[in-house]
Amino acid sequence: MYFAVKLLPGHAYDYRRFLAYSGLNKSRDSRSERAARITLYYHQVEKGLSLASPRAGFGMNVIPGLLDDVDAYLGAYGITDPATTAISALQGYLDYHERIGHPADYVRNRLSVIFDKYHIPLEQSQSWAGGVLPLSRAGLLAARNAGFKSFFESRYSVRQFAGGVIPESDIRSAVETAQKTPSVCNRQSWRVHAFSDAKQIERLLAIQNGSRGFGDQASVVLVVTSELRSFLGVAERYQPWIDGGMFAMSLCLALHDLGYGSCCLNWSKESGDDKLMRAAAAIPPSEQIIMLLAVGILPDEFRVARSYRPSVDQILVMHGA
Numbered sequence: 001m002y003f004a005v006k007l008l009p010g011h012a013y014d015y016r017r018f019l020a021y022s023g024l025n026k027s028r029d030s031r032s033e034r035a036a037r038i039t040l041y042y043h044q045v046e047k048g049l050s051l052a053s054p055r056a057g058f059g060m061n062v063i064p065g066l067l068d069d070v071d072a073y074l075g076a077y078g079i080t081d082p083a084t085t086a087i088s089a090l091q092g093y094l095d096y097h098e099r100i101g102h103p104a105d106y107v108r109n110r111l112s113v114i115f116d117k118y119h120i121p122l123e124q125s126q127s128w129a130g131g132v133l134p135l136s137r138a139g140l141l142a143a144r145n146a147g148f149k150s151f152f153e154s155r156y157s158v159r160q161f162a163g164g165v166i167p168e169s170d171i172r173s174a175v176e177t178a179q180k181t182p183s184v185c186n187r188q189s190w191r192v193h194a195f196s197d198a199k200q201i202e203r204l205l206a207i208q209n210g211s212r213g214f215g216d217q218a219s220v221v222l223v224v225t226s227e228l229r230s231f232l233g234v235a236e237r238y239q240p241w242i243d244g245g246m247f248a249m250s251l252c253l254a255l256h257d258l259g260y261g262s263c264c265l266n267w268s269k270e271s272g273d274d275k276l277m278r279a280a281a282a283i284p285p286s287e288q289i290i291m292l293l294a295v296g297i298l299p300d301e302f303r304v305a306r307s308y309r310p311s312v313d314q315i316l317v318m319h320g321a
């Protein structure tokens with residue numbers, strides 16, 4: 001009873017902050033919210049292009065709105081990221097459709113209007129980093145062995161897999177490596193539920209709904225959870241996601257080290273889907289689902305979304321002495 005009451009002010013505080021500052025409030029269109037929306041939608045274009053067989057004409061549910069946002073962003077803030085990265089991703093979209101001989105006139109015409117309106121030289125746009133990168137398995141494995149920075153930077157979210165079986169011993173080994181993740185007071189709340197049966201994978205991914213076009217090529221799906229019983233105070237109410245999220249990152253890196261590709265799959269879900277997943281994956285009630293991971297064998301050649309990163313200056317605030 002004591003904690004039932006004690007938990008409430010914390011949740012009310014988070015509730016107020018999220019309502020005030022997140023992008024939920026669509027009427028307040030700040031620069032950050034516009035940038036987040038552009039990034040979300042151009043990344044859908046990149047993800048589509050990074051599949052083994054992108055569907056001709058894909059993405060038209062988001063592209064018109066994306067182009068509106070890009071136009072408005074360039075008008076308001078000048079020729080700058082993420083509008084520039086979005087343009088580059090859309091140019092990748094045009095290149096792909098040209099290769100497969102499928103008309104993409106709507107995108108071509110709207111981009112051309114934007115280029116004219118903002119006097120963008122075509123050569124300038126070629127240095128912008130949206131779209132996909134072609135990679136090879138051999139190149140990636142070599143980069144992996146060239147020191148930490150190269151190892152870290154050569155991990156990508158992979159959305160093309162070769163199929164085939166991943167030995168259970170490799171999954172065990174990756175989980176064992178990831179156990180070295182730091183956690184609050186070393187409580188190690190993380191748990192991993194591994195699935196390799198194709199039918200079961202299909203069931204889980206249908207609930208997750210973020211792996212269309214590649215989930216069926218995954219050899220293993222991992223559900224990363226945090227055991228809520230590990231947390232003992234009201235101030236720890238978000239620790240399951242922090243420790244579980246850090247563990248999931250380690251797991252991606254451990255899989256990368258073993259030469260497998262992986263893609264994190266979000267568990268940003270409301271209660272209905274959460275209940276469905278718990279039932280389908282037999283997750284104990286006291287565990288919090290953090291995210292899923294699709295894991296697979298790398299093809300010899302494949303493409304990944306470029307997933308542009310901005311300059312450090314946009315991220316790092318140095319607070320002087």
Ligand SMILES: Cc1cc2nc3c(=O)[nH]c(=O)nc-3n(C[C@H](O)[C@H](O)[C@H](O)COP(=O)(O)O)c2cc1C
Nearest residue numbers: 047155156157210211263264265266267291305307
């Ligand atoms: C928590 C989390 C959830 C994600 N969910 C999805 C998803 O549902 N589907 C997907 O294709 N990619 C998903 N991603 C992958 C991101 O798109 C990717 O990490 C991001 O673009 C950076 O690219 P990189 O991983 O290649 O560096 C997710 C990543 C994280 C960390």
